[in-house]
Amino acid sequence: MAMFLASCGSTDGPSVVIQAENFNRGTVTIDKGEHGYGQGIGVILTFKPSAFAEYDIEIPKSTNYSVEIRCASAGPRPVRVLVDGQLVTEHGAEGTTGGFLPEHQKWLEGGVVSLTRGKHMLRLESDGVFPHIDQLRLSATSKAVTTKS
Numbered sequence: 001m002a003m004f005l006a007s008c009g010s011t012d013g014p015s016v017v018i019q020a021e022n023f024n025r026g027t028v029t030i031d032k033g034e035h036g037y038g039q040g041i042g043v044i045l046t047f048k049p050s051a052f053a054e055y056d057i058e059i060p061k062s063t064n065y066s067v068e069i070r071c072a073s074a075g076p077r078p079v080r081v082l083v084d085g086q087l088v089t090e091h092g093a094e095g096t097t098g099g100f101l102p103e104h105q106k107w108l109e110g111g112v113v114s115l116t117r118g119k120h121m122l123r124l125e126s127d128g129v130f131p132h133i134d135q136l137r138l139s140a141t142s143k144a145v146t147t148k149s
């Protein structure tokens with residue numbers, strides 16, 4: 001299934017926005033409010049350590065993309081970001097946003113990756129627990145590709 005493609009007013013070019021809960025494959029839990037964390041927005045979360053979520057994405061233009069993760073977490077819960085099996089960063093969405101609720105959702109960084117136009121697979125994974133992720137965004141950028149760390 002093709003993910004929603006948004007054209008965007010950014011001067012850098014196109015961006016792709018994905019609702020985190022619309023993953024194609026994964027072991028994470030979807031919460032649209034029944035667990036008290038995703039009301040009105042829909043999030044993914046984990047109740048046990050070690051999980052993943054994968055997204056089949058369509059990239060509109062060959063260039064570098066900044067990966068951003070909209071999430072809420074009271075403590076650091078970094079996720080590994082991979083594209084087509086290649087590690088982009090071990091430190092995706094690292095940091096804290098002040099809480100786990102929809103009102104605490106903030107955009108955190110998930111690295112920069114070079115992508116060709118066409119289909120790709122974005123994967124988030126963690127040996128621990130996930131922050132409560134609402135959306136993912138890939139925005140065309142002139143930033144350099146993240147070195148693995």
Ligand SMILES: [Ca+2]
Binds near residue numbers: 020043
């Ligand atoms: Ca969402």
